[in-house]
Amino acid sequence: MRMRKKRRSGERLSALSALFINDGQYKTAFDAERPLRLEIGCGKGDFICALSKKEPDCNYIAMERVDDVIVVAAEKYASSRDLGALDHHGGWRAPDGTVYKGEAWDIPMDMRGNVRFMNCDATQICEIFEEGCLDTVYANFSDPWTKNGYANRRLTHPEFLKRYLRLLKAGGRFCFKTDNVELFEFSLESVQAEPGFCLTFVSRDLHSSERAADNIMTEYERNFSQQGISINCLEAVKK
Numbered sequence: 001m002r003m004r005k006k007r008r009s010g011e012r013l014s015a016l017s018a019l020f021i022n023d024g025q026y027k028t029a030f031d032a033e034r035p036l037r038l039e040i041g042c043g044k045g046d047f048i049c050a051l052s053k054k055e056p057d058c059n060y061i062a063m064e065r066v067d068d069v070i071v072v073a074a075e076k077y078a079s080s081r082d083l084g085a086l087d088h089h090g091g092w093r094a095p096d097g098t099v100y101k102g103e104a105w106d107i108p109m110d111m112r113g114n115v116r117f118m119n120c121d122a123t124q125i126c127e128i129f130e131e132g133c134l135d136t137v138y139a140n141f142s143d144p145w146t147k148n149g150y151a152n153r154r155l156t157h158p159e160f161l162k163r164y165l166r167l168l169k170a171g172g173r174f175c176f177k178t179d180n181v182e183l184f185e186f187s188l189e190s191v192q193a194e195p196g197f198c199l200t201f202v203s204r205d206l207h208s209s210e211r212a213a214d215n216i217m218t219e220y221e222r223n224f225s226q227q228g229i230s231i232n233c234l235e236a237v238k239k
């Protein structure tokens, strides 16, 4: 994802660090035990902000490896939950008017809501999560890695699918959307070749499908769809 360099992303990350977790912290990070869903490559957070409000009976982890990007997602989430806003003079302004600039705001647990952010690479997920702990894994508009020799970096490469299977509970879902036809065909083949998954939904034009009304758009999806590009989607369930 190409982005203009965000100034002071470290300072901005630390103000909302209470919404960020590392490694095994997902077990104690939420105020209640609920089914746990993971979005890999959350980008600027439109999808996770909307889904976590629409389906509040789950806990969500938004994973993103680029810190300048995940900080935007965390700030978007915080504003959408009435936790304040960026201050015009820098820092994060909490609802009581306190500005946190470079220091962490210890956000009360009951205000943090049902989303936490993880600034790391998805190659680490099996070291982070316990087997069978996830209800759903989402990968939206992930990088296509179309150059020769990089297919193993695709989030739908057979090695990634094996990781998801290990972490999903029985009946758990893997949901994938992309504009990229080559990546979609590769992903479809990978899922169909994986005996642990049962393919439950395929569309090469999601916005004209029976799921269109329930679909939550990501930033990339809105952009592609405005250009008239069809959105491909698949869903698979762990057997």
Ligand SMILES: C[S@@+](CC[C@H](N)C(=O)[O-])C[C@H]1O[C@@H](n2cnc3c(N)ncnc32)[C@H](O)[C@@H]1O
Residues within 6 Å of the ligand: 001, 040, 041, 042, 043, 044, 063, 064, 065, 066, 069, 120, 121, 122, 123, 140, 141, 142, 143, 218, 219, 220, 221
């Ligand atoms: C093309 S953008 C799509 C962003 C968002 N999901 C959307 O649909 O608008 C892909 C995002 O996934 C992140 N990403 C790609 N591979 C990743 C990985 N292995 N682990 C974590 N994040 C990753 C990138 O940094 C980028 O922000």
